[in-house]
Structures are given as C-alpha cells and as structure tokens.
Amino acid sequence: MTGVCGPVARLMLLILSCMCAFWSLPARASGDYGCSPGWKLAAAAFTGCDDTAMIGPRNDSRTNLLLLMADLPGAAAVAAPSTPSVFLDRASLARAPGDDAGLFSDGEGSRCRSNAQGSADFEAAVRASSGLPERERAVLIAARRALQPDCAQQVAAPAIADVRSGPGRAFAAYLDGAAAFYGGDYDRAARVFAGLAGARDPWLRETARYMVARVAVNRAQVDHYDIYGSPRDDAPIAPALLADAETALRGYMKAYPQGAYFFSARGLLRRVYWLGRDHARLEAEYVALLALPDAQRGIDAVSLAQEIDAKLLSSATADTLRNPLLLAVLDLMQMRGPSFPGDSCCPQITRAALEAQRPQFAGNPALFTYLLAVHAQFVARQPDEVARLIADASHQANFGYLEFSRQMLRGIALEGRGDRNARGFWADLLPGARKVGQRPLVELALAMHDERDHALARVFAPDSPVRTPEIREILLMHVADAGLLRQQARSPAAPAHERSVALFTLLYKEATRGPHGDFVDDLRLVPAGAPAKGGYYDFHTADALPTRLFAEGPTFRDYDCPPLVDTERRLAASRDDPGALLCLGEFVRANDFDGFVLDTALPADELGGTPSLFGAPYSRLESYRVVMASRAASPDEKAYALFRAINCYAPGGSNACGGKGVALSVRQGWFVRLKRDYPSSRWAKELRYYW
Numbered sequence: 001m002t003g004v005c006g007p008v009a010r011l012m013l014l015i016l017s018c019m020c021a022f023w024s025l026p027a028r029a030s031g032d033y034g035c036s037p038g039w040k041l042a043a044a045a046f047t048g049c050d051d052t053a054m055i056g057p058r059n060d061s062r063t064n065l066l067l068l069m070a071d072l073p074g075a076a077a078v079a080a081p082s083t084p085s086v087f088l089d090r091a092s093l094a095r096a097p098g099d100d101a102g103l104f105s106d107g108e109g110s111r112c113r114s115n116a117q118g119s120a121d122f123e124a125a126v127r128a129s130s131g132l133p134e135r136e137r138a139v140l141i142a143a144r145r146a147l148q149p150d151c152a153q154q155v156a157a158p159a160i161a162d163v164r165s166g167p168g169r170a171f172a173a174y175l176d177g178a179a180a181f182y183g184g185d186y187d188r189a190a191r192v193f194a195g196l197a198g199a200r201d202p203w204l205r206e207t208a209r210y211m212v213a214r215v216a217v218n219r220a221q222v223d224h225y226d227i228y229g230s231p232r233d234d235a236p237i238a239p240a241l242l243a244d245a246e247t248a249l250r251g252y253m254k255a256y257p258q259g260a261y262f263f264s265a266r267g268l269l270r271r272v273y274w275l276g277r278d279h280a281r282l283e284a285e286y287v288a289l290l291a292l293p294d295a296q297r298g299i300d301a302v303s304l305a306q307e308i309d310a311k312l313l314s315s316a317t318a319d320t321l322r323n324p325l326l327l328a329v330l331d332l333m334q335m336r337g338p339s340f341p342g343d344s345c346c347p348q349i350t351r352a353a354l355e356a357q358r359p360q361f362a363g364n365p366a367l368f369t370y371l372l373a374v375h376a377q378f379v380a381r382q383p384d385e386v387a388r389l390i391a392d393a394s395h396q397a398n399f400g401y402l403e404f405s406r407q408m409l410r411g412i413a414l415e416g417r418g419d420r421n422a423r424g425f426w427a428d429l430l431p432g433a434r435k436v437g438q439r440p441l442v443e444l445a446l447a448m449h450d451e452r453d454h455a456l457a458r459v460f461a462p463d464s465p466v467r468t469p470e471i472r473e474i475l476l477m478h479v480a481d482a483g484l485l486r487q488q489a490r491s492p493a494a495p496a497h498e499r500s501v502a503l504f505t506l507l508y509k510e511a512t513r514g515p516h517g518d519f520v521d522d523l524r525l526v527p528a529g530a531p532a533k534g535g536y537y538d539f540h541t542a543d544a545l546p547t548r549l550f551a552e553g554p555t556f557r558d559y560d561c562p563p564l565v566d567t568e569r570r571l572a573a574s575r576d577d578p579g580a581l582l583c584l585g586e587f588v589r590a591n592d593f594d595g596f597v598l599d600t601a602l603p604a605d606e607l608g609g610t611p612s613l614f615g616a617p618y619s620r621l622e623s624y625r626v627v628m629a630s631r632a633a634s635p636d637e638k639a640y641a642l643f644r645a646i647n648c649y650a651p652g653g654s655n656a657c658g659g660k661g662v663a664l665s666v667r668q669g670w671f672v673r674l675k676r677d678y679p680s681s682r683w684a685k686e687l688r689y690y691w
Helices: 007-022 061-070 111-128 134-146 166-182 186-195 202-220 239-255 262-275 279-290 301-311 324-333 351-355 365-378 383-389 401-416 422-432 438-452 469-478 482-490 496-513 516-525 564-573 578-590 620-629 635-647 664-677 682-686
Strands: none
Touching: 061 301, 061 324, 061 401, 111 134, 111 166, 111 202, 134 166, 166 186, 166 202, 186 202, 202 239, 202 262, 239 262, 262 279, 262 301, 279 301, 279 324, 324 365, 351 365, 365 383, 365 401, 383 401, 401 422, 401 438, 422 438, 438 469, 469 482, 469 496, 482 496, 482 516, 496 516, 496 564, 496 578, 516 564, 564 578, 578 620, 578 635, 620 635, 635 664, 635 682, 664 682
C-alpha cells in the first residue's frame, strides 16, 4: 500500500507505482521522467523505487512487512538479487514463474484462473483410475482437453460418447460440473459436485468437495465487481451467501487437513472474510499464518505481504489492528514525509498516538522503541532522542532486519548531530550486516560520510570496505577529481566496469572542462579493444562504455572540424580559441551530450551531492557566447555561434545547451545581429526563426 490518504492521493500514488513498474531503470538508478531513488539514508518520503533493507517510512509497506516477516522463526531468507544493490527490488522477490498455489484467491478470484491446472489434474486422475477401460480413458481426456472455457459467456458441456462404466460416468459427471462452473451456472455446478460426494475415486471425492466450496465463493461474488475488477460499494454481498461459502470451505479443510486444495481453500476463506469486510477475522487469519514457518503457509512471503497489504492494510486504522507487526507497518506509513514540495496529503502520526499503542507492543518492546525513534528522527527531528532511545549494539555477528534498522537509525542520528564517532559506528556494523540488502546500505553510509569529510580517497583505497559498484561509480561520475579518476582508470585491482566509468568520466570532463592538455595525454589510456560506439546514458549497466569515441567519435558535416584530439590541442594552447570552442560544441552536439549525466548536479543531501572536484559543468551555450564576444573570432565563426546559440532554444523556447539561460529579448537580439551583420553567411540564410 502506498499510503493512507484520501482516494485522490491514493490514485496518484497508484499511478506513480505503475509508472515505476513500466519504466526501465538502470539498477534502480534513474530514468527519463521516471522513478528515481534517493541515494541517501535520512529519507522518509515514499517514492516507490527506493526501498532498502532498513525498515522505515520510505519503504513500500509490503517491503516493510516482508522484512519484519523475515525475522520470524522459520522464515526463509529474503531472495538475493543478481547483483548487490542499496535498493531492494520487490519484483525480483515475487512468486516464481509457474508457482500457482495462491492464484485462486488472488485478484477477483476468477473461476477462469484454474483451467490449465484443473485439466492437468483431471488427466492425471483419469490415468491413475484402475477401473476405467482404456477407450473411456481416452474419451474423457479428449473431452477435458476440449473444454476451453471463456468466462465471458456460457460454456457448453463437452460431448462424451459411450462412457458406460461406473468410474467413467463419475468422471463424465465431473466434467459436466466443471463446464457449468466455468460457464457461471453455479446452481447446476453445485448439484453435480454435491452428487459426487460418495464417488469411489478418491481424487473425484476430494476435488468435488473442494469445488462445492469454490462454487459457493464464486456464487457470492456475482455482480460484486465493476468493469475494472474493483469491488462495488453499492453491491454488498448477502451474509447468507458468505456463510454458505465459509461453511463449505471449513468442511473441506476439516475433512482434508492434508488435502491437495487445503492451502487454496484457506486462501479462499480469507477472501470470504475480506468480501464480508470482517477485518477482525481476516487479521486473525493473517496472524495465524505469520506464526507458521514459511514452508507451512502454502503461500510465499512476498505474496502473503502483497495480500495483507491489499486486503487488510489498505482499509485498516490503528484502532482496528491488533497485531504489532501489522500495526507497525501502518504506523510507518503515517510517518512518511511529503512526496513533493507542498504535499499536504496526510497528517503524520503524533508521539501521543504512538504512546497510546504501547500496550499492543508489550510483547515486542524493541519494535515499539524503534517506532518511537523513527518518529523522533523523521517527524520530530530530534536526533538526540533517537540516540537516547536506541543503545549502541553495533557489534553483532548477524543482524536481523529489525535490529539492523535500529542500529542504522542510530547511525543516522549520530551523523545528524555531527558525532565524531559516526564513521567508527558504521564500520562496526559491517561484519554483522550479512542479510540481503544490509551491507550495501552500510557502505552507502560510509561513502557518504567520507565524501562529506573530504576523504573520498578512503572509498577507493585498496582496503576500502565500500565495494558496491553503484556507490563507487556515482562518486567517480559526480565528485572525483582528475587524479582519482586517473588512478581508478589505471588500477588493475579495480573492476573492469569501474575502470571504464572512470576513464570515460575523466576524458569527458577533461575534454569539456580542461585541462585540455591532460586530455591529450590521457587519451592514451583508452584500451586497444575499447568500443567507439555504444550506450552511455546508463552508466550502471554491465557493458563497457565506448571510451574510444573520444578518438573516433561521430561528427556533423555542418561545420568543418578536425578530430577531437586536435581541437583539444588548440584549446590547450588557448582555452578561448573560437574555432576550437565551436568544434568542441560540435563534438558535444554530435554525441548528444547536452544535459549529460556527467554535467548534472545531484541533490546536496544524496551520495555524490557535494561539489564536483573537477570544476563547473560544461555549457555549449556559454561557449557560443564566448565566441560571439571574441575579437579573435572570424565573421563566419561569429555567425555560426549566433546560429547555434539561437538553436539551443529550438523548438520550444527552453535552453537545451546547458548554462544560464537568457531572455527571449536577448535571443531576438542575436537573431537581428546574425541577419544584420552576417547577411551573406550560410547561417543567416538558413535561420528563419528565433525561439
């Protein structure tokens, strides 16, 4: 669940979540107008794309619940991602493909969800039945395969010819009931399945009893959903129908406690409680499941967290919940910060409201104290109170997720009050940060501390504990100076991709910011087999960056320019050389480097958000303005600079070339100057508008 606000706010957050699901994000890093995580620790706003192993307000409620569940006895380990990352990706933890155990209670509980599995089970039972003649066996299997229901319309019973044996007639009757069920004729389906209660075949007997219950659930839901699959508020379900469904489900579960459909029946029972808005019994069912080891629940942890979130937490309040884990998840949602400037969606929970819940956390004081500390940090902004509430327990062999979160919060508070022991505290956490997602988060804390302590070299020292590629590469891209970039580009101990990132960043920044003479020297670092083409908008992919483009990159024919290395030599001799500045602009334009990630400043409170040690970002527009004002520039060079500067604003009137923008009146002046002073130039003749 994304929040606990009104319907409009919930709709907006749902849209945001869907957008995040569809945009392709580089290692959860960035995306054009997409979902971008906050590379920071002290975060309480929900974005939907930066969940971490620290239980807290920023996380999706399903992630917080999953982490709390992972600390329960008998819990399976959280699935590890393919590569270590600061951010958890719930999509990679979802139900494995082909695992359909919980499908019958998912979504709207459609009868059409089970046709494929039902067909396979029927065939297996027919083949195993010893009393069936082979000819009838083949007829029944063919008839079941022919049953391909379309739940939007009536389904005809399959034609079954000349099945006369007792077992054969029983299986044929089952197919008649299945056709009625898939066709929505629940009265007929119920009669047929009830008539098989005494069937001799054990599969038929059990399955028919289960289907009696499933028919009752589907009958109760008739006309309950709108065209979008959401429950209709104006179509409450008759209590008698829900009671019939519950009785049938409990009857099956009592008769077959180890049955093939026990877990499905239990899921449908939860569905009955949800349909009847019986939140107390629904919560009790979830609490009973949480008390079981993962292997005995019949539903994986990720799917269970999803179901609890959708079916219970979405409509719960602090007054309706009794379980401390579920209540904690709700409380954390109510401590979220604004999602955007001016966001006043939801009032945050007060300390007094939390204190009123203390009795419900009597059996879990560590969790309650953590909630108080989270409130102190993210709502009350009292880091000293956090340090008082959570004692130093950083020396542990293997942190559970709750204790890890408690210690992370203490570390955030130490950083917030400028405690000189903060770095040592983070270092102490590392040995015990063994579970999925924990170590990268501690590494982020160490890296941010060293970055702000002007000790970036520690992150890249041979014995550095910071190993997560994303963290190291962000610092190289946005903060590192030429010396550190050159060191990592040359380092045989650095991972190959890190060397590629360091070299690409070094060459780009030297080419656009200088020293230009160093670019000429460092171009020799490009490996012989390095690509000249390839993607460089996503630095965090596994592919090598095309560092050879600085030697062999594409050019435009609009303006006659030498290879980039010759342009850099001219700039090394005179950094305001008009022709060289224009050719540098052509290189940037040809490679679509305007607004490039390496020229983009990150937020000050995030990793990589301190000022770059490599000087100011490049601006093509500023280069054109230098040429316009240069006494050394030729008329053609000035005309081209005016032409290109005006085109920086084409076609929408926004500056796409970086640097400080200028008013429309200034661009009009450039246009007039081009037409007046250089009327015979190609550029004056081509340009018909200004923007």
